[in-house]
Amino acid sequence: MALQNTDLIAVWRNSDQQNYKASITQLATAVADADNTLAEVLVAGNTSGGKDLLITNSSNATVTTLSANNRNIFTTTTQFNSRIQVGSTAKILLKATGDIYGVATSLIGSTSTGNALSIYPAGTTIDNLDAGTQGTATVTITNTGAATFAGALEALSVDGGVYAT
Numbered sequence: 664m665a666l667q668n669t670d671l672i673a674v675w676r677n678s679d680q681q682n683y684k685a686s687i688t689q690l691a692t693a694v695a696d697a698d699n700t701l702a703e704v705l706v707a708g709n710t711s712g713g714k715d716l717l718i719t720n721s722s723n724a725t726v727t728t729l730s731a732n733n734r735n736i737f738t739t740t741t742q743f744n745s746r747i748q749v750g751s752t753a754k755i756l757l758k759a760t761g762d763i764y765g766v767a768t769s770l771i772g773s774t775s776t777g778n779a780l781s782i783y784p785a786g787t788t789i790d791n792l793d794a795g796t797q798g799t800a801t802v803t804i805t806n807t808g809a810a811t812f813a814g815a816l817e818a819l820s821v822d823g824g825v826y827a828t
Contacts, residue, residue: 772806
């Protein structure tokens with residue numbers, strides 16, 4: 664004899680030390696409303712059923728949310744060993760070599776440093792930048808458009824404008 668949706672089962676709730684009854688329909692709804700685990704998604708043919716996929720760490724804290732309807736959230740370091748492509752036909756390409764390719768680049772300057780762009784000498788590493796041991800930038804462009812160059816500035820031609828002496 665198969666279970667029917669109206670069948671009742673006994674439920675023990677540990678929080679208040681009480682017995683309750685629940686229908687098979689209530690139980691199925693509660694299980695269906697739970698966020699999918701990676702194992703559940705893999706068993707379901709890589710389909711999350713329209714629910715977010717949560718990846719947790721050993722403390723059961725969510726470190727990655729792959730959202731079915733919103734944005735994906737990564738709260739730990741995400742490493743890509745190849746490249747990141749934005750758009751089905753590449754609009755922006757971040758290569759594993761550190762090269763960034765795009766049609767146009769717009770930068771929003773930092774309000775804390777006042778800089779919109781800083782370029783560091785060859786040999787500077789991301790670890791140096793992250794540790795604050797990178798030294799001085801060779802080129803800095805501030806939020807106001809002022810540019811500072813540590814070395815010589817050469818131009819093939821300069822037309823118009825006002826130049827300081």
